[in-house]
Amino acid sequence: MAFQIIDGVRVWGEPDSSAVSQAVTCANHGNVVQALLMADHHKGYSQPIGGVVAYSGQISPSGVGYDIGCGNKAVRTNLMAADIMPQIGSMMDQIANQITFGVGRGNRNRVDHELFDDPDWNVYMQVAGKKGHDALKRLAREQLGTVGSGNHYVDLFTEPSTGRLWIGNHFGSRGFGHKTASGFLNLAAGRGFLDKAPGEHMDQAPTLFDLDQEHGELYYRAMKLAGRYAYAGRDYVIDEVLRLLGATADFAVHNHHNFAWKEQHDGQETIVVRKGATPSAPGQLGFIGGSMGDISVIVRGKDSLENKQSFYSTVHGAGRVMSRTQAAGKMNWKTRTRNGGAITREQMKQAIDDFGVELRGADTDESPFVYRKLQTVLDAHHETLDVLHVLKPIGVCMAGANEFDPYKD
Template identity: 30%
Template sequence: MKHDGTIRTNGKAIIETDNLPIKLWLEEDQMEEGALEQARNLANLPFAFKHIAIMPDTHQGYGMPIGAILATKGAIIPNAVGVDIGCGMCSLRTNLEHIETPKLKEIMGIIRKTVPVGFEHHKTRQDEAWMPERKGELPIVEQEYESALYQIGTLGGGNHFIEIQKGSDGYIWIMIHSGSRNIGFTVANHYEGVAKKMNQDAGEDVSQELAYIPETSEYFKLYWNEMNYCLEFALANRKLMMERARSAFTEILPEVEFADFINKPHNFAAEEKHFGEWVIVHRKGATRARKGEWGMIPGSQGTRSFLVKGKGEAQSFESCAHGAGRIMSRTKARKTLDLKEEVKALKDRGILHAIRHRKDLDEAPGSYKDIDEVMANQVDLVDVQIELQPLAVIKG
């Protein structure tokens, strides 16, 4: 839907009807009305800085759209980081140039046995050496720490995945997408509640799900400490799963070697300098893309993914998309997509996929945006280095 006050600069739509401009890396009519309304709510926050950046994979979230970047001064918004703090991706290159399907199936079978998915956790405590060091006051982390020892090295559900891919560089790659599991969820919900009560007590409207914690509050530092712990936990979680994937490869192909580990979170807040001022940059479903910085932009389990280098574009707060982005809700995908068609398309491409039942259709390729269109909309943000074709996928 078009709004009065929309202009175009350098091919990008800019909405100028609110307190701050909203800069879009997609056409305005490609945004859900709900996501656009959420972006406008961000633009009217009194502590928002400069402008709001909306990436081409955007869709509606809680409070803040997925695929958005918000910079603030003097406040942090738990819902602008999200409930899966530190969610992100990592990739690892093997020295394999080819892998036979029977061997690939064996490897995937081992990974399924060693990496719990969905709501499953490990049945035994994992080695505590994998856990990040606890620094500062961390009340919720301390509360959840013992449980987290059973969660580290687990995939979770939703759009999280372990994927084996063939790169345009000629090598086989492993990519993992996962987050901070229940420890991150609990931290996020706790401080969202704290922020909401704080704002309500001050007589402020919290109906937009954008409750904030001012930096003058004692809870600001507490949330900051716990958010950063969850960020480190999410990385450790991915590293342990990657270690299990490596072990699966070496068990079947003992001569395999690994190199070029890349990690990129896309749900976090960080203090950064932009436009000459220090601000708190919230990235929710958005990847940092400083000049020369490596990143990952996955498609769906039926389409290409990309390893990229950032261009350090100031207007996006040095950020880019984090994936293809949903084109329909999970409920709509399960109701409307054709199971046989989605399975046939994956089978025709020779992909060992994760769609077995109608309930899996929320992660079918048809529920996602066209990744090629997403990439075309952000040529000013990243340079593609390697294209990755899916070979086999494990989903939660």
């Protein structure tokens, strides 16, 4: 078996002590069936990124995290990448101009969607009252189809083996999901849903709800609504990029990696909370992104013992090896300047130029130097997944430098 067991936690890849410590804390709180760390794991808020915790009858809003439903979508287009390379600069300009990136930004093109008639919006009437419900729904309407900041992106890829052009994106439920997570964490602490939450520390124990209690049932419904919202946003952005390209799609892969699923494992009903981890049941497809200077892949879960032992979970990306502050320096939000970080913009530009990427936006905290190589973490899971398509980025678009990212992945 390719994983090791550390204090009861199943760990793939090279163990990161801070993430392992967080996973052990999670394993020792609540009705835990199993705690696991995927090979891209690193420290997160309460439950580590790349962390998977299976519960019996419980759900963890701190485990799902603030960016509920964060995930990836990729589509293969009918175009050849070579056909758009002469216009790659202008195409990336159009994506940067037409798709909204950045914290708190609304979509300049209001999107009507059947999601806003979903009966689960009634959850917010119960937990936040009419005023809170209306404000959250208004925010969700304004931000549907916007990408946000941090490590969220819209990419164009070539598949070297076929020359086909692919589109991929990565983001979640935006401010609506963040306020949903904050609200339920407030309720768990005895505060009002809309209260300003005090600063929580990264290593605190997980927040848990019993699913058969009111807050657990309401959170589960709200989480699923935020997940549908994230899907709708990623669908919209992919469709917009297809429109800009004048392309159609003939294959799609779409999945969350910050979410909780009701699943059967070893004949037991469980709630599997994955934070920065991709579901990989036998035959299930997933899109896993690397850094802006690395490959991304489409994978399929294997029907193997090790995949079963992983609770049908795998990596969601390459995994950070350097914090944002280490890479880019500490930000002075009054002057919008940073002190010196470990990575310079010149180093980042050289790296992506060498890899052949047309970049829009991003700061050095998203440079290739702050991530593992994706192949390294995929190798750690080779018994659990098959790589179907290898994608190489040719265009990367992210929020601009000096954007504050409060979402904790």
